[in-house]
Amino acid sequence: EAQVTQNPRYLITVTGKKLTVTCSQNMNHEYMSWYRQDPGLGLRQIYYSMNVEVTDKGDVPEGYKVSRKEKRNFPLILESPSPNQTSLYFCASSLRPPLYNEQFFGPGTRLTVL
Amino acid sequence: KQEVTQIPAALSVPEGENLVLNCSFTDSAIYNLQWFRQDPGKGLTSLLLIQSSQREQTSGRLNASLDKSSGRSTLYIAASQPGDSATYLCAVLSYNTDKLIFGTGTRLQVFP
Secondary structure, three states, X not given: OOOEEEEXXXXXXXXXXXXXXXXXXXXXXXXXXXXXXEOOOEEEEEEEEEEOOEEEEOOOOOOOEEOOOOOOEXXXXXXXXXXXXXXXXXXXXXXXXXXXOOOEEOOOEEEEEO | OOOEEEEOOEEXXXXXXXXXXXXXXXXXXXXXXXXXXXXXXXXXXXXXXXXXXOOEEEEOOEEXXXXXXXXXXXXXXXXXXXXXXXXXXXEEEEOOOOOEEEOOXXXXXXXX
């Protein structure tokens, strides 16, 4: 089944404890991105990747890191999480950049930082 | 800076009604507009993608229109069903960017 998977789905952690949220797609998509969703603010892009070893900042990149060492994986890293990073996070992918292609989303990761 | 607005924020209708969800955007220089559905606790599912050169797209009971010059799109749902209850999001891809800009969504409830 073609899909985008994220792990973990739910995570509660404490301020300053490094964490990684994994994202994997099995559709051979070139383009991947991370969003966060907050009430009243909608979805905002954190980082995106046009292809392997190519990443760039989205609208809200502060406090996050990403890497794209393989085509299928695009992990999101929070080196020192803070409570304002409590949010619902989505990974997405598309065959090419969104110009002509639908984005496929993962099921989301709900992160709480205490 | 592109801004996307969706009205209403919430809508409750009886089963069987035809309904229209609205999406407006401030900058008409877009490549495409996409409608998504989000169920509680789940990810987004793409419903329809309209390229800037297109006026509308249809999929089953869903019809999305795009008026780029006025900065508007509508999602028409025919003969609504309880299973249509979800949050509907629109997103635009503006010129000179690889980022989708999302609206805050319309929460739809269809009751039997």
